[in-house]
Amino acid sequence: MFDIDKWQEILSTIKKNKLRTFLTGFAVAWGIFMLMVLLGAGNGLSNGVGSNFEGNAINAMWIWSRETSMPHAGFQSGRRIQLTMDDLEAISEMEKIDKISARYWIGDRTYAFGNEYGNYNTQSCHPDYMVIEKFEITKGRFLNDIDMQYARKVMVIGADIDNALFKGVDPIGQILKVGNVPFKVIGVYAEKDPREGTRQGLIPITTAQKLFNAGNRIHNIALTTFDVSKNESQAIEKEIRNLLAQNHKFHPDDERAVGLYNSLENYIETMNIFRTIKMFVWLIGIGTLIAGIVGVSNIMLIVVKERTKEIGIRKALGATPASIVGLVLLESILITALAGYVGMFLGISLMEMVNFAMEKQAQANVGASGDRGEMRMFMNPTVDLGIAVSAMFLLVSAGALAGYIPARRAAAVKPIEALHDE
Amino acid sequence: MITLTNIHKSYQMGTNSLHVLKGIDLEIQQGEFVSIMGSSGSGKSTLLNILGILDNYDRGEYHLDGQLIRNMSERKAANYRNETLGFIFQSFNLISFKNAVENVALPLYYKGIRRKKRNAIALEYLDKLGLKNWAEHMPNELSGGQKQRVAIARALISQPKVILADEPTGALDTQTSYEVMEILKSVNKEGITVIIVTHEHDIAAMTDKIIKLKDGNIGDLIINGDLASFKKEFAKELQPA
Numbered sequence: 001m002f003d004i005d006k007w008q009e010i011l012s013t014i015k016k017n018k019l020r021t022f023l024t025g026f027a028v029a030w031g032i033f034m035l036m037v038l039l040g041a042g043n044g045l046s047n048g049v050g051s052n053f054e055g056n057a058i059n060a061m062w063i064w065s066r067e068t069s070m071p072h073a074g075f076q077s078g079r080r081i082q083l084t085m086d087d088l089e090a091i092s093e094m095e096k097i098d099k100i101s102a103r104y105w106i107g108d109r110t111y112a113f114g115n116e117y118g119n120y121n122t123q124s125c126h127p128d129y130m131v132i133e134k135f136e137i138t139k140g141r142f143l144n145d146i147d148m149q150y151a152r153k154v155m156v157i158g159a160d161i162d163n164a165l166f167k168g169v170d171p172i173g174q175i176l177k178v179g180n181v182p183f184k185v186i187g188v189y190a191e192k193d194p195r196e197g198t199r200q201g202l203i204p205i206t207t208a209q210k211l212f213n214a215g216n217r218i219h220n221i222a223l224t225t226f227d228v229s230k231n232e233s234q235a236i237e238k239e240i241r242n243l244l245a246q247n248h249k250f251h252p253d254d255e256r257a258v259g260l261y262n263s264l265e266n267y268i269e270t271m272n273i274f275r276t277i278k279m280f281v282w283l284i285g286i287g288t289l290i291a292g293i294v295g296v297s298n299i300m301l302i303v304v305k306e307r308t309k310e311i312g313i314r315k316a317l318g319a320t321p322a323s324i325v326g327l328v329l330l331e332s333i334l335i336t337a338l339a340g341y342v343g344m345f346l347g348i349s350l351m352e353m354v355n356f357a358m359e360k361q362a363q364a365n366v367g368a369s370g371d372r373g374e375m376r377m378f379m380n381p382t383v384d385l386g387i388a389v390s391a392m393f394l395l396v397s398a399g400a401l402a403g404y405i406p407a408r409r410a411a412a413v414k415p416i417e418a419l420h421d422e
Numbered sequence: 423m424i425t426l427t428n429i430h431k432s433y434q435m436g437t438n439s440l441h442v443l444k445g446i447d448l449e450i451q452q453g454e455f456v457s458i459m460g461s462s463g464s465g466k467s468t469l470l471n472i473l474g475i476l477d478n479y480d481r482g483e484y485h486l487d488g489q490l491i492r493n494m495s496e497r498k499a500a501n502y503r504n505e506t507l508g509f510i511f512q513s514f515n516l517i518s519f520k521n522a523v524e525n526v527a528l529p530l531y532y533k534g535i536r537r538k539k540r541n542a543i544a545l546e547y548l549d550k551l552g553l554k555n556w557a558e559h560m561p562n563e564l565s566g567g568q569k570q571r572v573a574i575a576r577a578l579i580s581q582p583k584v585i586l587a588d589e590p591t592g593a594l595d596t597q598t599s600y601e602v603m604e605i606l607k608s609v610n611k612e613g614i615t616v617i618i619v620t621h622e623h624d625i626a627a628m629t630d631k632i633i634k635l636k637d638g639n640i641g642d643l644i645i646n647g648d649l650a651s652f653k654k655e656f657a658k659e660l661q662p663a
């Protein structure tokens with residue numbers, strides 16, 4: 001296999017039959033090119049839509065209160081449900097619940113630092129909220145249990161507030177006035193998903209209860225589950241609904257009484273669609289590739305026929321069947337691998353170029369309009385190296401496969417028969 | 423060197439069977455220079471192919487260099503062709519996309535000798551045959567005689583014990599034929615057994631022993647002393663006018 005002489009023998013054969021080699025390789029190069037472009041496009045689609053899930057943990061659920069739509073247990077329909085800390089406690093006791101946080105909004109207040117001020121919303125929550133929202137802390141730290149325990153007047157501000165009010169001053173440790181209440185800034189957060197914005201201050205829920213009369217009420221519960229399947233996730237969803245139905249005396253089937261968004265369910269459904277698309281892409285790509293392999297095999301068969309006399313001469317000079325098989329097989333592998341590599345390179349280059357152009361475009365868009373970005377359908381349409389490497393293995397085996405029958409036929413050539421025909 | 427006992431060979435063609443060799447008994451010693459003659463279709467090539475392990479036989483026994491050659495695996499046959507035998511063909515059978523040196527060096531490739539070394543050896547052999555300046559030429563740039571000399575160099579390079587040549591002069595003019603025969607003679611002088619098939623009496627007359635095939639059997643075996651009269655007999659006929 002790694003006998004230099006053998007390769008030289010094959011290379012000299014290939015070199016002397018350039019057109020034939022080119023034609024053989026073209027089919028394979030085309031097949032791989034198409035496979036790469038299709039895979040890249042498939043990836044682009046799935047990356048694009050997948051990126052819309054990036055702002056939050058994938059296995060998150062969001063629960064908010066609404067109005068009942070069914071009369072139940074003596075109550076009329078249309079009754080407003082108010083979520084409370086007790087609901088949160090009860091849900092957090094459930095199995096498979098990982099992180100959980102309440103959310104309670106204080107509403108717009110004037111934030112002031114020195115001479116700078118602006119109107120911002122304040123949200124109170126638990127320390128777990130950072131994980132659920134997938135915040136990135138760019139400065140300082142997030143809320144912690146001690147902040148909670150002592151209902152400290154501390155705040156994590158969004159990057160937008162940092163920019164607008166602090167103007168280059170390190171905000172950490174500074175006192176920010178929210179209405180009349182002074183808060184100490186302990187951190188700055190950024191969002192991965194630009195749509196969600198960073199125009200909020202975050203404070204401990206306990207502080208909100210003490211300072212802003214939140215009492216037991218909460219607006220919203222955010223949570224993540226431990227790794228669960230789609231079915232388990234749906235079961236948890238149902239269990240939460242039942243629990244809340246019991247706590248608030250609404251009908252368990254009254255879907256309108258509380259709102260619940262299960263991102264995992266959505267994510268899995270979307271990803272399933274993409275898995276199907278991906279499978280389809282592979283199917284088409286492999287189909288194209290197989291056509292290429294059959295092409296190579298066919299041409300190699302013709303080549304063997306053409307070379308019958310040469311093979312006969314080689315045998316008369318002492319070529320073993322194994323060396324003849326090797327000659328044909330390695331030639332086939334070499335052509336397939338090289339051509340495939342070229343096809344792969346061109347395919348990947350094309351997709352990288354498209355990616356580059358798209359990123360440029362995206363940057364230009366953000367710069368021009370200050371837009372926070374909209375739903376993305378297409379993003380990073382590239383093929384990762386792992387796939388490229390396995391494609392390489394695929395190519396070599398494809399070459400071996402394509403060369404196998406012709407090689408066997410070549411090895412079966414009888415020297416006299418080959419030397420006979422003029 | 424070569425012992426044939428009661429060799430039979432038939433070709434199967436559909437339902438018909440053509441019995442070509444009908445019990446050949448033959449002994450050829452190391453260092454002999456033998457020619458095989460006979461009318462067209464008498465089985466000369468068939469016999470030579472059997473000797474060269476290029477074809478198999480139906481019945482009898484063939485011993486080459488003390489070894490029974492029978493039902494041999496392709497691998498082992500390849501080894502014999504490479505180590506013990508050298509072939510020269512009427513139509514030269516050079517590989518068209520390889521130049522003279524590469525063609526000559528090919529048997530050494532199958533011996534596993536490195537490229538540099540085998541090309542150097544090949545050049546030596548080409549030099550011996552007066553073709554040093556043609557080493558880099560492709561076969562289609564060579565004359566018939568030059569091609570055959572390249573083929574002889576290729577047959578000699580693996581230092582075989584037996585050279586088998588099927589009408590080596592068949593495609594050459596008289597002058598060139600004689601040159602080729604001179605080369606084969608000197609090869610034979612070095613102790614290599616040479617067996618040629620030929621139609622031409624003057625060519626056969628240059629060998630030490632003539633085997634005449636007739637009806638699938640050996641019709642005549644002309645050796646040594648007889649050969650002198652054989653030579654005389656045909657010399658007249660073949661005297662250039």
Ligand SMILES: Nc1ncnc2c1ncn2[C@@H]1O[C@H](COP(=O)(O)OP(=O)(O)OP(=O)(O)O)[C@@H](O)[C@H]1O
Nearest residue numbers: 433434435440442461462463464465466467468469
């Ligand atoms: N592969 C084959 N299949 C069938 N018949 C064959 C085959 N090879 C040779 N024959 C037949 O066997 C007979 C002997 O053929 P062979 O080639 O040995 O003759 P030859 O003595 O070399 O003749 P020539 O002087 O014309 O070369 C011929 O009748 C030929 O038609």
Ligand SMILES: [Mg+2]
Nearest residue numbers: 466467468588
């Ligand atoms: Mg013949």
